[in-house]
Amino acid sequence: xxxxxxxxxxxxxxxxxxxxxxxxxxxxxxxxxxxxxxxxxxxxxxxxxxxxxxxxxxxxxxxxxxxxxxxxxxxxxxxxxxxxxxxxxxxxxxxxxxxxxxxxxxxxxxxxxxxxxxxxxxxxxxxxxxxxxxxxxxxxxxxxxxxxxxxxxxxxxxxxxxxxxxxxxxxxxxxxxxxxxxxxxxxxxxxxxxxxxxxxxxxxxxxxxxxxxxxxxxxxxxxxxxxxxxxxxxxxxxxxxxxxxxxxxxxxxxxxxxxxxxxxxxxxxxxxxxxxxxxxxxxxxxxxxxxxxxxxxxxxxxxxxxxxxxxxxxxxxxxxxxxxxxxxxxxxxxxxxxxxxxxxxxxxxxxxxxxxxxxxxxxxxxxxxxxxxxxxxxxxxxxxxxxxxxxxxxxxxxxxxxxxxxxxxxxxxxxx
Amino acid sequence: xxxxxxxxxxxxxxxxxxxxxxxxxxxxxxxxxxxxxxxxxxxxxxxxxxxxxxxxxxxxxxxxxxxxxxxxxxxxxxxxxxxxxxxxxxxxxxxxxxxxxxxxxxxxxxxxxxxxxxxxxxxxxxxxxxxxxxxxxxxxxxxxxxxxxxxxxxxxxxxxxxxxxxxxxxxxxxxxxxxxxxxxxxxxxxxxxxxxxxxxxxxxxxxxxxxxxxxxxxxxxxxxxxxxxxxxxxxxxxxxxxxxxxxxxxxxxxxxxxxxxxxxxxxxxxxxxxxxxxxxxxxxxxxxxxxxxxxxxxxxxxxxxxxxxxxxxxxxxxxxxxxxxxxxxxxxxxxxxxxxxxxxxxxxxxxxxxxxxxxxxxxxxxxxxxxxxxxxxxxxxxxxxxxxxxxxxxxxxxxxxxxxxxxxxxxxxxxx
Numbered sequence: 001x002x003x004x005x006x007x008x009x010x011x012x013x014x015x016x017x018x019x020x021x022x023x024x025x026x027x028x029x030x031x032x033x034x035x036x037x038x039x040x041x042x043x044x045x046x047x048x049x050x051x052x053x054x055x056x057x058x059x060x061x062x063x064x065x066x067x068x069x070x071x072x073x074x075x076x077x078x079x080x081x082x083x084x085x086x087x088x089x090x091x092x093x094x095x096x097x098x099x100x101x102x103x104x105x106x107x108x109x110x111x112x113x114x115x116x117x118x119x120x121x122x123x124x125x126x127x128x129x130x131x132x133x134x135x136x137x138x139x140x141x142x143x144x145x146x147x148x149x150x151x152x153x154x155x156x157x158x159x160x161x162x163x164x165x166x167x168x169x170x171x172x173x174x175x176x177x178x179x180x181x182x183x184x185x186x187x188x189x190x191x192x193x194x195x196x197x198x199x200x201x202x203x204x205x206x207x208x209x210x211x212x213x214x215x216x217x218x219x220x221x222x223x224x225x226x227x228x229x230x231x232x233x234x235x236x237x238x239x240x241x242x243x244x245x246x247x248x249x250x251x252x253x254x255x256x257x258x259x260x261x262x263x264x265x266x267x268x269x270x271x272x273x274x275x276x277x278x279x280x281x282x283x284x285x286x287x288x289x290x291x292x293x294x295x296x297x298x299x300x301x302x303x304x305x306x307x308x309x310x311x312x313x314x315x316x317x318x319x320x321x322x323x324x325x326x327x328x329x330x331x332x333x334x335x336x337x338x339x340x341x342x343x344x345x346x347x348x349x350x351x352x353x354x355x356x357x358x359x360x361x362x363x364x365x366x367x368x369x370x371x372x373x374x375x376x377x378x379x380x381x382x383x384x385x386x387x388x389x390x391x392x393x394x395x396x397x398x399x400x401x402x403x404x405x406x407x408x409x410x411x412x413x414x415x416x
Numbered sequence: 417x418x419x420x421x422x423x424x425x426x427x428x429x430x431x432x433x434x435x436x437x438x439x440x441x442x443x444x445x446x447x448x449x450x451x452x453x454x455x456x457x458x459x460x461x462x463x464x465x466x467x468x469x470x471x472x473x474x475x476x477x478x479x480x481x482x483x484x485x486x487x488x489x490x491x492x493x494x495x496x497x498x499x500x501x502x503x504x505x506x507x508x509x510x511x512x513x514x515x516x517x518x519x520x521x522x523x524x525x526x527x528x529x530x531x532x533x534x535x536x537x538x539x540x541x542x543x544x545x546x547x548x549x550x551x552x553x554x555x556x557x558x559x560x561x562x563x564x565x566x567x568x569x570x571x572x573x574x575x576x577x578x579x580x581x582x583x584x585x586x587x588x589x590x591x592x593x594x595x596x597x598x599x600x601x602x603x604x605x606x607x608x609x610x611x612x613x614x615x616x617x618x619x620x621x622x623x624x625x626x627x628x629x630x631x632x633x634x635x636x637x638x639x640x641x642x643x644x645x646x647x648x649x650x651x652x653x654x655x656x657x658x659x660x661x662x663x664x665x666x667x668x669x670x671x672x673x674x675x676x677x678x679x680x681x682x683x684x685x686x687x688x689x690x691x692x693x694x695x696x697x698x699x700x701x702x703x704x705x706x707x708x709x710x711x712x713x714x715x716x717x718x719x720x721x722x723x724x725x726x727x728x729x730x731x732x733x734x735x736x737x738x739x740x741x742x743x744x745x746x747x748x749x750x751x752x753x754x755x756x757x758x759x760x761x762x763x764x765x766x767x768x769x770x771x772x773x774x775x776x777x778x779x780x781x782x783x784x785x786x787x788x789x790x791x792x793x794x795x796x797x798x799x800x801x802x803x804x805x806x807x808x809x810x811x812x813x814x815x816x817x818x819x820x821x822x823x824x825x826x827x828x829x830x831x832x
Contacts, residue, residue: 019772356435389610403806409782413787
């Protein structure tokens with residue numbers, strides 16, 4: 001029994017009420033919540049301002065913490081989108097007759113209580129609550145203390161809508177923003193069915209190390225693009241530049257380009273205008289350094305060993321020349337974080353081998369790694385990208401907020 | 417880098433070779449292994465005898481450790497059964513065109529390297545290796561030191577067959593039977609994709625607490641049967657007795673019976689002949705104690721609080737009277753280990769409510785909990801019964817030894 005146990009018990013009990021809501025009722029609830037958010041914009045912004053006042057504008061988290069008129073509109077739109085997504089719970093996965101005429105069904109059911117630990121982004125509060133409610137789950141939220149005014153107000157609005165729909169307000173519970181709460185949550189195996197850490201690598205590592213509750217890791221993306229000798233070099237250049245610069249701070253952005261030695265002399269100079277335009281700092285291995293140096297590229301560093309396998313989250317790119325597919329595969333095997341990996345090639349058998357042998361959540365042929373996203377993949381909103389292999393791999397979206405349940409009905413059958 | 421890192425690296429590399437085997441080739445390999453086991457019976461038994469010689473016959477693990485002629489036949493039969501199970505890897509789960517004409521597929525792929533930690537049962541060595549190979553996975557096995565002669569000989573036979581099929585022998589790796597190895601294995605996130613502990617509750621707790629690698633918990637079964645007021649009492653008696661006595665030491669056996677107060681006076685005496693026949697020790701709450709005492713049952717104890725929620729694994733049964741479904745549900749919610757739970761009733765709306773609201777891997781209406789089993793459910797051999805909710809719930813069998821992979825093919829698409 002820890003100080004938060006009563007809160008978790010209440011959430012677990014409320015989960016039964018959420019499970020009982022019909023799909024149509026959940027749609028109504030989420031649409032109503034969208035209305036309520038919009039109707040309380042001024043108050044939301046005022047509470048958010050109290051959080052912002054405690055943080056210097058120069059803090060890199062300031063922008064994530066900040067809500068605006070447009071961002072609240074975005075949250076409402078996202079709520080209405082989630083409201084009409086198909087309900088993953090209730091699907092019949094197996095239906096068969098087994099020995100002695102027993103009727104066996106496997107159905108998808110809500111997980112129960114979903115715990116999410118996140119940092120200074122109040123929008124996560126709405127995103128997580130909406131996905132959990134849509135899929136029939138209750139949730140316990142542990143947000144960052146920097147966003148506590150915002151989170152408390154937003155959860156208050158959510159709970160007012162829950163009450164309107166006769167759902168116990170504990171179905172969406174905000175935990176106190178104390179550090180000690182995290183440790184208590186991670187050991188609450190009796191009350192919490194899954195924990196998802198959303199945030200920095202250090203948060204994820206802490207959860208991985210300390211959680212007794214099963215977790216989904218939405219980890220770092222150290223992504224590679226391999227430009228194979230037969231690649232269409234114009235397309236390859238577009239894919240590499242897009243992967244690196246279109247949104248450098250996200251996990252599906254490109255960190256390392258591997259280029260076949262035989263085309264490097266022709267290909268690397270083709271990148272220079274764009275690299276220069278975006279002011280990309282290049283960490284080059286010896287051979288690519290020589291080519292880029294001769295071509296007059298300025299933002300050039302000698303790659304150090306730990307520049308490979310590094311998630312830059314910035315206008316920075318590692319480059320290494322390789323002698324063919326096997327060397328590319330073994331580099332990726334050694335340095336990839338198993339998120340998104342691409343090949344650019346016109347040789348179908350090499351493409352097939354790459355797609356088959358690279359061990360990652362998403363593998364690409366002749367396209368940018370930037371497409372790895374729940375929305376793009378047609379799954380709706382996502383909680384993150386899973387780089388582990390159990391339960392969910394790649395975009396972790398509504399469809400994975402369920403577990404399975406076996407239902408056996410008989411007429412007195414026994415098994416000796 | 418730990419002492420076993422080179423072994424794990426070799427297994428990871430071998431996994432690529434296993435992944436490449438065709439379904440037909442894997443069938444041949446497993447059938448060949450069945451032949452090899454049978455051809456080496458005498459040597460297997462001799463090695464097993466060396467293990468047996470180190471353990472007193474009175475040790476409860478002695479029977480699990482012991483291999484016999486018939487048990488080796490059973491292993492060979494089981495190998496031939498697994499050999500023809502459909503391959504879970506390769507299945508196309510999603511195939512659609514997304515934005516810009518990108519082709520998106522989600523396919524089932526092998527997990528990679530499966531780690532299994534188990535105790536003194538050499539048959540697990542063959543079971544796990546066969547399921548892993550069938551599904552395209554490599555495995556690292558950490559068996560108990562009591563079974564080390566048997567395990568080393570069996571893995572030697574497996575590796576000889578792997579070599580015949582040009583698969584690196586590291587695809588099935590037996591780790592040294594030292595305790596320190598467990599700690600090293602549990603932190604080998606770079607090389608091992610999943611860890612499954614098979615054995616005692618204390619082993620499972622240790623793994624849960626210390627593993628950085630995702631795990632599947634195949635936990636204890638604290639199973640209940642609720643005899644509702646409208647139950648067919650003859651069927652109810654058969655279900656309860658079967659659940660408790662047919663195989664007391666397994667996880668799907670019955671630990672606690674809940675009986676509606678209104679029928680207890682009629683129903684409990686109906687059990688006495690069978691309870692007596694099987695010499696079942698009853699831990700009864702106050703009300704059921706009085707009834708059984710008056711009916712003359714001898715093996716009767718007053719239930720202590722921790723007799724509820726206890727997995728007896730023996731001819732022992734807890735009994736409690738309840739006033740209707742709600743009390744039964746809240747008792748089960750409080751004490752169940754979420755394995756298998758049953759209702760016996762003729763009231764369909766109460767049955768439906770029970771099946772819907774009980775949170776367990778398997779829920780039963782009018783049948784014994786003893787049916788929870790991968791083979792019975794039509795899944796083939798199982799590694800255990802998962803009582804957690806992620807990835808696999810209920811029988812953990814071949815179909816769950818896979819993960820997913822997203823494959824995106826394009827023609828130069830980028831995302832700004």
